[in-house]
Amino acid sequence: MRYKIYMLSVLFFLSKFILAQTTDVVTGYVHNEDGIPLGDATVQVGNYGTTALSNGYFSLKNIPTGKHILVVSAVGYTAFQDTIVKLAQENLALQIRLSKDDKVLQEVTVLGKSETQQAKEQTVRAVVVDTRAVSTQATTLTDLMNRSTGVRIRQNGGLGGRPEISINGFQGKAIKYFKDGIPLDYMGDGYNIASLPLEALERIEVYKGVLPVSLGADALGGAVNLVSAKRRGSHMHTFYEIGSFNTHRLGVTAAHETKDQKWSYGTELFFNHSDNDYNAFVGVRNPNTANLEYMDMRMFHNAFQHSYGEAYVNIQNRNWADELRLSVAAFALEREQQHPALMTDPYGAILGKQQTVAPSLRYKKKLLDGRLSIDQFASYNNLQTRRIDTLMGSYDWYGEFTPKTTPGESRLPSLSKIHERQTVLRTNIGYQINSSTSLGFNYIFTDVRRDGEDPYGQRLQDTDIDVLSLESTYQKQIYGLSLDKYWLDEKLHNQLMGKFYHYSASGIQNTWFSTGVTEADKRRLSGNYWGIAEALRYRLTPSAFIRGSLEYTYRLPEREELFGNNIFVVPNFELNPEKSFNASLGYQQVIGGRLTVEANGFYRRTKGLILLVPIQAPNAQYQNQENVKGFGFDLDLNYHFATHYTLSGNATWQNLRLFGITDETDRWKNNARLRNTPYFFANAGIQSNHSAILSQNDNLKVFVHYNFLREFYLETIRKDLEPGGFLGLSGQANINSNLRIPNQHLLNAGFTYKLPSGDVNIGAEIRNMLNKNLYDYYRVQRPGRSFHLKLSYTLAKGG
Template identity: 25%
Template sequence: MRATNCFSLLCVSAFLTVAIALAGEQPLRLEEVVVEETPLVEEVKEEATPFITVLDTTQTPTRVQTATELLSESVGVQVRQFGGLGDFATLSIRGSASNQVAIYLDGILLNQAGIGSVNIANLPLDSLERIEVYRGFTPVTFGTSALGGVVNLVTRKTPETVANEISLSYGSFTTLKADLFRAQRFQRLDYLLFLNYTGSRGDFTFLDDKGTPNNEADDEVTERQNNDFFSLDVTGKLRYTLSNQAEIHFLSNLFYKDEGIPGIGNFQSTHASLTTLRSINNLRWRQPELFLPELEGTFNLFFTYQQDRFEDRFGEIGVGNQDNRNTTQALGGNALFTYFWGDHQVLSFLSEIRRETFDTEDRLATPPEGPTQTRMQYAFALQDDIFLWSDRLLLSPLLRYEIFRNDFSGKLPFQLSSIAPDRRKSESFFSPKLGIRLRLTDMLTLRGNIGKFFRVPTFLELFGDRGTTVGNTDLVPESGINWDIGFRVEKRQLGPLTRLFLEYAYFQSEIDDLILFIQNSQRTSIAQNISQARIQGHEVSFSLTGFDHLLLSGNYTYQQAKDDSNIPFLRGKRLPGRPLHELSTSLELFDKRYGKLFYTLNFTSGNFLDRANLVSVPSRTIHNLGLTVTPPGVKGLSLTFEVKNLTDNQIQDVAGFPLPGRAFFGTVDWKF
């Protein structure tokens, strides 16, 4: 507690160290510098202190690539997949839990209060311009503090000229993907429309050990069943520019998916299914000069809706027959004010309010309707970017205050027993952060950050369900202190190299009050704050472009994620799904006239699948190879052929859920 108070005092003191004497007559307008070349080029935004990865997604329509695959190749990011294309997948940053990472679409939060985690297999990719990964820290522009970090999906912008694109892909496991894109700009109005269809039978073969991994005599190669899916994704954007340079933006994204749920590999289901309907909408007003020439305002009003229906009437998945429908709705708004205080200081203030409801329906129960669970969230954040020493030194303190009010209406689960939770739970917390960026030379930049972050309990942890989970409104938020330090080297025009980039970061997190489900009776379990974790590691990213036709890039992550709890049989164990070593490299040989040859290698060391470190998976190396040809005489046309998992490795991230072996895909893409 004393360390936290000292840290808070340090941040407050940094706010008071305002360099007024450095203020000039003309206000400063800071432009974001982002260099984007390929999805594996790891870049940092110039005017920021956190370590940020920017993944270029503008070329993904020319390939069969998913957000799951792309994010898994990013430094510091671990992805756990429960199957192949379209199957459930979660994301971790720097050893965090998946529900400790906040995921946004154009600044709109996708995490739900019900479960916390986001299925990244359902994230759009082809409609995006880039993906921003904030490793370990949450900027002022986002309303929610996140222990692990932030992933922001940024949709495409309307180009200066009329743009059309058609893309069609086909490949292994009867996989089909089709994209349509149209964008046009008028004098004050521009629009963008994107449509995507993706479907697959998902019937890849895998080695089934029949649940007896130590007995190879009964092993057999079998086909994945009930693993088919199809999805539709539609994105529309409008922008209107007013006479005073103010802009009004409207974004709407609609996603629908119907999929089979195959279950574990040695006991596959044949009937279980899941349908998902999601709608994301945002209205934004941006005013460059709001009341004052130095003041800029951005205002958002958003609404999100998601309905999931899971059917397992034959009891093939989990316990008993199930037919459940869960509906989540969120409505809110925020205001971001940016004040350019002279030439050397920028103040940013964000206020946000968000109301989220979660409704359940068990169609096999009487009555089927469950209670409505509600969360009100209020967030306030103030950031001061102070530029000193001819702008070579940046001090960036941030103060964030959040309030959460949770309410459970209707009949509580286990209401007549002594273990019933309260109906209401409120939390508020203060999370300070301090970042430093020092540009020593034109080539070398140092960065460092320290901050305190939180994760509030989900509805399931607070209130339980109508089955085997008991709520616990005595839970406190998970909390942690993150810090990192590192450097960045970038040099252009170095002999035959047109660009050389290298980045290193050391990171450490100490997380307290981790929430775990503990069995408290023969038929129920309850969430409790009983665990701690300590995570530390190193990240290295590099890329070089040169010789007119070569691009080599990659990254390496080493991390030690250990259980630091007081539970004797868990203390000192490695956290599941967090490998010690991860390496990703990419090589491209390109010619602007004829196309490119590309190769990627992804290595993951062996890791454990359970907290007791009893079940493990071996290390694996995945090779992918592809060729893109741009035929002469047809402007904007490209043909791509890919081979994924070239050596046909039989692998899995989660026990019992095999991943596909070798697969072939072809894509025709035409921009006109």
Template identity: 25%
Template sequence: MLKSTYFFFISLFILTTSAHAQTTITGYVKDLFGKGIESATVSITGTDSRTSTDVDGFYKLRVDSKPPYKLEVTSVGYITQNILLKGNEIYKDFQLKKDEHVLELVNVRGQTDNQRRVGEIKRSGFNVSVIDMNRYANQTATVNQILRTAPGVTIREDGGLGSNFVFRINGLAAKIYIDGVPMDDFGPAMSLNNIPVNLVDRIEIYKGVVPAFLGSDALGGAVNIITKQRNRHFLDLSYSYGSFNTHQASLVGMYTNPKNKLSVRTNAFYNYSDNSYKMYTEEKYGVILEKVVNNKFVPIDEAKRFNDRYYSAMGQIEVGLRDKSWADQFFIGLTYAANNKQNQLGATINTVYGGNWRESAYIMPTISYKKQNFLVERLYADIYANYGYDVSHVRDTAKYNYEWTGKPITNSIGQALRNEVHTKYNTASILARANFNYDFDESRNNSLNLNYNLSTNDRQSYDKVLNNNTSGLPNNLVKHIVGLAWQNQWLEKRLVNNIAIKYYGLDTYQEIDQRLFGDNNEVVGGAIIGQSRYLGFTGYSFASRYRIFKDGGVKLSAERAYNMPSMDAIYGDGQNYLSNWDIKPERSDNVNTGFYYNTFFNENHFINFDISGFYRLAKDYLNIRVVVDNERDKFQYYNIPGVKLYGGSFEFRYGYKDVITAALNGSYDKAIDNQKFTDDTNQQVSLTYGYQIPNRPWVYGNLDLGFAQNNWFSKGSRTQINWTTQYTKWFYLSDSHLGSLASKSYIPTQLVHSLLLSYSWNHNRYNISGEARNIFDERAYDNFRLQKPGRAFYVKFRVSLL
């Protein structure tokens, strides 16, 4: 016992001595505007102790010597900073000033993947902007709420958390990607309107021509969501609670063994909301809530939404290796997601459901591989594949529709009883993507990119009520997309060009049950017939950027591109969207131009100005209309033969150090019916020719004002306040030139204000924030008078462990 005690104290003494002998200093290296500086070198002068910052500007330096010692921070393009540490300080932040006398260097070899991608974006000829999502980490917002503040972007939602939405960039349907993978392949539980901001590093918004490496049928624009990935250990957890019994939680983390480079990364989120916000009657806008009194419908002033609950959950884990001779990254992953969405309304407020909902469970194994110098020097390979399997149930157990008081409408007023609906959908999907990029020289003056993208969807539906009717009939959709692009840099990289050609292939197949059944469910006639079609198209694009002077330049791009219809557009979703087998792919000839200017004044002030314009001729333009089906209002995709779109957007940003930020943007987006004749004889002129396409916003903008201050109340803290305003000009729901002015339905002008207050302490480790959305309780609408939530309050707690 005495020997054991003696040994324990000796061991404790040795460990304590070692702890004193070795100190770990951590902190951030940022510029004057609070932006992390990646790959800055932090070292102890006169020793071998040194390290580099990661994408956030974070560093961790182990020091073997005792204080005092001189800490030095260097980075290309910044003035070196030295500081003498006299005590046992274990946390130190740095802010570096720009060195105007040093030319910016582009060191291709040895760059991190993030540096390489950001550098490509800045040098490319594409009209692209980047949203740094880390500045929104303390907000309770989802990705779509941040994204819709970008110029040229419209996201039209049907309601509150988890509602359906339509996403467009400059008026055309745009594609959404997660780490370069089309989001359609992540199942119904993964969507813009439920991805927490904590899981995302940055968002790349492409307007007009889309790079070939994204490898999909993006038309007129795309969004690439880059999730958080670090080489260091980290863990970020958050939880928020707010109005309408809304709960949101998220987790993102990573661990890498420094010896064998075995890495584990995980993402997870959970969302829940009753969506029980108030709806209001607005007769001048055609929004009328009703209840039944004496067998008659009478309007009521307001009502709470009911039976509109939504929840979703996702968990993802990836295990793999980094920095090996045969792979820069190799990961195998598994994703599981589930959601449950009650569906109170169809396409309008006219029909109120009581027992309609959709639930799904989705599982997806994945494999990914990345390698610089793959097989030969300067060849980069990015290979990815997944298999997804989704099981969804669409049910409606209510026998009646409901009035806005929550009571069922009985058949005393002629309301017919409805049969129960229960349809099961099994969907199997495969995505295989291969992207290769070859640089002809070290300076990357000439590069060639080849991308192939294969996606398949096989859906089978089972009618659980009438098993003899549609059970097991398949709906198939296969897309083949091949892109080849050449990028070159001339005139000392002042001029950058990108020329690409792309092939689109669409293969669809469905089976339709045309059998007739007798009283005993025996087949008395008809048959199950199959329909198939294959469509192939070739598109091309050109994008160019010319840097006129150091801080500014122009961009020009043109393309012919196609947008293939989705599964829901062709086959419906079994709930709110009807099928349309005859729908055609959308084609557009686009021209986009822009001017940008970014500069610093006196090191403390930053100004960014971007202005862009576009002109597009679309054929078979995809739009959405309301169709009455079985006495219910539903959506359906359809083609408008010809549409002319034109407009532009601007964005102005100002920053003073990391204290004041201001951003203002506005967009003008006009769509005109460009199909003159109604038939091939060219005799009958269409009544809508030359007039604006209805039911789409065309003037909108955003304002964001922020103020922040460090070290209030405690050292290592940061207080931040933001005020945001979203503006949408009124627009007609129906053709503006038909009917009398008094009879026209329209969505009113909207001005929605929100306020955020956040406080971080212990060097951003602990965070708390409060948010008030739609402070003045503005009536907010997007689609067919479907009102969105009014005033709401949220609080969020976040812990970031490094």
């Protein structure tokens, strides 16, 4: 059955900005001992007071930094009183339980931790990147994530280059992206970590291996959940960043909430541009000898431009809805293509473009005294992608043009326009059986219909029918069910999860120039699969816990892997899902309130790994390739010292190797490292935080971050050619240097200064201070030293 939702696109133009501080907020829920919400409970923090809603939720804004007396009371329950500490730039999320009058006060508990800290300590492990705390820095999301343990972001070039995240060695389509728990596939390249500003997000949650059921996906290696910045109250925030290579980034976020908290509306507008005209070493052919000579050349056709906007209106805190949110998001991007996958041939006119308008509707409601929660999301959009390669000539690395009689700089001329009509439905239901037991259910439905046109494209054999005009389809459904249970006075938390996957697809198998396309090339396929996972966390002390997980799961082929991308990736409807067994074990402890230590290990065994492999130049195709197994570990340290300083460091080592290859010509690959995958990287950083530098109310933060990446290899190499030493960390591999991506050292430094008024921040950063040669996948060179300056302004008023 084909599902479609047609939604009216409504764009709200804000006519006023009555503004309020959003960073000084205390929120939470009040329950009784059985977990039932206590509506109308009174919550007092110092001189600020409010009344809890029917679901037990309360919110207090503009709470100053410092110590406050917290008093919570409700009819029939013993009043609770304690002292809480409100830190600067931190929202507190409290969970408060009140006892009946006949209970003693000592049995009342309060847990006060920020949402970011709660995310870090959940049973299913997540590396949490707190973007809110560094939103005034002149840095990027990819740089922030690369400082995290076990996470590696590789980006093809400068600003706007397509990012690929590696988590414990698994990468590409095995890692799924979400926005507030909703799969992000439908937004294409318009909403991703390569172009989003820090201001767009509250935090980033990077899950390794096992995913919570609330993230409905067939991810194999993990997932990235982009948590939107909270828009409580009313505010307006603007920023502008200027940097090297003609880089400009600016944006506005604004919101207004009525005093009765029944309505809110807002908008986000972001713009990015960079010429990305840095220098890189490329092979330039000597006209006299015809030999390649490596020279430092400027990237002259490498620019990126991106615009993103979203407007929303919320109806909230009603009897029939806790939140009903209508949102319309739109983006447009243009990306110049300087070279193919490898930095071999120069291009001077090839362009890629993408755009969409995506309306969505989200509904949230708690029922049965808060025991039952419903979260429903729906969206429909038409994602349009274009590729333009019609130049009657070619460029060399000097930017000089040579005309020719045939179109296209690459071997595949194109003037294509692809339409992907996408429907996404997501249902999440939670039921609190009692104070220690809950059930969760999640359902994701994705339907994609793709067609297009290309006057330079393939034709169906013996006809004038454009092969791209023939519709390809992709449909995926994922069901998830979880049982959460607390034991031993809540010291032990168990999550048992099961998932069911169904997908179907249809399309044309052969669509590259050297192969004729006939009716016999039409394909249809479908499949059903099961997955199961178990996650445990045991709290040894209030400041220490261990957690572990086991998982057996599948990863379905994605539509780009099946359809190709109409550029150099050709379709493959013979792909099988990947399947994997994953295990992890970790320990975390806070020592003396200053030192946080976390150590984790993992084991993976994956069969039928889907990799992009070359076929007939310049084409490539996703194919089921090697089986991979291995293990790894990481260590993360964070230490606060001398009042004003924080020292951080982490290191990740992983040993992922091929196995089970029986073909006689490829058996030598058994026990070889997984190609194009880093196996060791480390970070170190120090930050200082000083107040009252030039005035009573100003603040200065200075930071330095260092990143090391051990050499890795573009292709599979024999194990006896690998470097020696402890864990393979010394020496070099005995291979051609063009196959080696060498050791890399990245040093960034900067500062942020908050003016005494509190509403203006200045940030500056120097990236790649040492001006080292840096590389990402396929040995594409990244920018050298660059300078960035950022000005942020927040206008706020209580309301």
